[in-house]
Amino acid sequence: QLQLQESGPGLVKPSETLSLTCTVSGDSISSASYYWGWIRQPPGKGLEWIGSIYYGGSTYYNPSLKSRVTISVDTSKNQFSLKLGSVTAADTAVYYCASDSSISWYFYWGQGTLVTVSS
């Protein structure tokens, strides 16, 4: 049973880079055949997929965010991370990490972390 936990700054300045980490417990991130993903939800709005990474290293990004997004895995810490560059107020959202053995949906979710973009 996987458990996911997001961590990172709750406040980021405009034009800077948002960096979040998802710590995985319950299995090794390098041995399990899972897709590790990020989804966000602006306050009071719907869900937006940011992207995912396969344990083998392949990455998949939302075309609308691709130029600003990097998702990577740190097997030594059993974590995966999100970097979103050149943020604006429109990037203010609850950010969720999520996972599944399928690329097509997510069974396992973190609790989410609110990131506010403001000076």
Next chain:
Amino acid sequence: EIVLTQSPGTLSLSPGERATLSCRASQSVSSSYLAWYQQKPGQAPRLLIYGASSRATGIPDRFSGSGSGTDFTLTISRLEPEDFAVYYCQQYGNSLTFGGGTKVEIK
């Protein structure tokens, strides 16, 4: 990008009633790649249905999914108090997109 349109935006029903939620895609979606989630306030989404009609682990059998092509449906046969929430459909084609959600509220 495949756009998913959910209707109605809000569904007002009483406990014990049947809920029928619609998800329409802007182009054909493989049934294998259509999922439904439930989200309650302050919580992460919970996977209910994957592959259009398969229930995820631990999901009660009052939840069922159906459909193909561009039209998909989530049905809750008899609403329990804990079922009042927002429901999202989601597809994976060459990218992953969510519908805008349907709120099921207590009438």
